[in-house]
Structure formats: structure tokens, C-alpha cells
Amino acid sequence: MMDIVLTGFMGSGKTTIGPLLAQELRLPFFDLDVQIVQLTGCSIVELFEDGENYFRQKEQEVLQKVIKQPGVLALGGGTPTRPSNRELLRHSGAQIILLEAQIQTIWQRLQQTQVQRPLVQTKDQLVALKKQRQKNYQQVANLCVQTDNYTPQQVVKQIAEQVLILRGSENYRN
Ligand SMILES: Nc1ncnc2c1ncn2[C@@H]1O[C@H](COP(=O)(O)OP(=O)(O)OP(=O)(O)O)[C@@H](O)[C@H]1O
Ligand SMILES: O=C(O)C1=C[C@@H](O)[C@@H](O)[C@H](O)C1
Numbered sequence: 001m002m003d004i005v006l007t008g009f010m011g012s013g014k015t016t017i018g019p020l021l022a023q024e025l026r027l028p029f030f031d032l033d034v035q036i037v038q039l040t041g042c043s044i045v046e047l048f049e050d051g052e053n054y055f056r057q058k059e060q061e062v063l064q065k066v067i068k069q070p071g072v073l074a075l076g077g078g079t080p081t082r083p084s085n086r087e088l089l090r091h092s093g094a095q096i097i098l099l100e101a102q103i104q105t106i107w108q109r110l111q112q113t114q115v116q117r118p119l120v121q122t123k124d125q126l127v128a129l130k131k132q133r134q135k136n137y138q139q140v141a142n143l144c145v146q147t148d149n150y151t152p153q154q155v156v157k158q159i160a161e162q163v164l165i166l167r168g169s170e171n172y173r174n
């Protein structure tokens with residue numbers, strides 16, 4: 001069973017924070033987008049060429065498989081938009097952590113990366129999509145971490161502390 005799931009909008013830092021957090025907690029790391037590419041043999045952009053619905057179908061199938069593994073999982077930015085994914089996540093038993101960042105921060109971060117994100121080409125699209133999805137993130141998350149003014153290492157430290165508190169006295173380092 002997955003221990004920790006990172007959710008949040010594109011550029012909130014799931015892929016960046018995930019492996020660092022997994023290392024800190026000594027757990028395996030999975031990135032849903034990477035798993036989708038590996039299991040389908042197609043890139044994210046190629047899958048979107050057959051329509052967002054087709055991509056979401058593949059995403060759901062891969063999520064159903066990977067959620068059964070122990071570890072830390074970075075979701076895709078749109079994974080919680082599907083009600084069936086929200087249901088699966090809520091019943092997974094994982095701590096679901098929402099990484100938050102302001103529009104300006106996200107926009108700057110997206111400019112920095114080479115990764116293509118088919119659903120966001122302009123800042124207006126970013127604003128509209130984030131607004132539309134905000135409720136979905138909140139519906140699945142049980143902890144929210146603001147990342148704007150923190151380095152990835154600082155975000156990891158905050159999450160690791162919170163996870164240990166949420167898990168009571170259980171200590172991952174033992
Ligand atoms: N806390 C942070 N401080 C500074 N830069 C960050 C931080 N978190 C992420 N970044 C940068 O933002 C960019 C996007 O981050 P990342 O790919 O981890 O986002 P993501 O949430 O996985 O997005 P997606 O949903 O599209 O997969 C990267 O260039 C990364 O280095
Ligand atoms: O927010 C989204 O809808 C997406 C985010 C990425 O992680 C990828 O899953 C894909 O580009 C779609």
C-alpha cells in the first residue's frame with residue numbers, strides 16, 4: 001500500500017520533492033507520469049494526441065496498479081480530476097499531501113522546465129485550470145504545504161516532520 005501521495009497543480013513540485021522525500025523516509029519512489037510512459041510505451045504528449053480522455057484512462061489504469069506498492073508516489077497534476085481516482089486515493093490509506101504554490105511561482109517554474117505540459121500553454125490557461133481543479137485537490141488531501149518561498153529540501157523537511165506526527169510514534173528510520 002502506498003504510504004505517501006503528493007498531489008497538486010503542475011509545477012507545484014511533486015516530481016522534484018517526491019524522490020527527496022522518499023530518500024528521507026527510506027521508501028521507494030514512483031512518479032505516475034513516468035510509470036504511464038513506461039507501461040504504455042508512449043510519451044505523455046503522444047497520449048494526449050488521442051485526446052485528454054484517452055490519457056486519463058491510461059492514467060487511471062496505471063494509478064490502480066501503482067497505488068498497491070509501498071512508497072512515495074508523485075501524481076500527475078490532473079490525476080484528482082477524475083472522481084474514480086479521488087475515490088481510489090481516499091480509500092488507499094496513504095497520507096495525501098497537497099503541494100501549493102501561487103500562480104506566479106507556478107508560471108515561473110513551468111518556464112524553467114523542458115517538460116511539455118499539453119494543457120497549459122498560456123498564463124490565462126494556468127489561472128483557469130488551477131481555479132477549476134482547486135476543489136479536487138482539497139477533496140483528496142489531508143495535509144497542505146505551501147512551497148512558494150521554500151527550497152525543495154525545506155519542503156521535504158516540513159513534510160517529513162508532519163508525516164511523522166500524523167503517523168504517531170512510528171519512526172521510518174527504524
Ligand atoms: N520548492 C521549489 N523551489 C524551487 N523550484 C522548485 C520547487 N519545486 C519545484 N521546483 C521547480 O519547478 C519545476 C517544476 O517542478 P515539478 O516538475 O517537480 O512539478 P510537478 O508538480 O511534478 O508538475 P507536473 O504536475 O507537471 O508533473 C522544476 O523546474 C523544479 O525544479
Ligand atoms: O495537470 C495535468 O493535467 C497534467 C500534468 C502532468 O503531470 C501530466 O500528467 C500531464 O501533462 C497532464
Ligand SMILES: [Mg+2]
Nearest residue numbers: 014015033074
Ligand atoms: Mg511531475
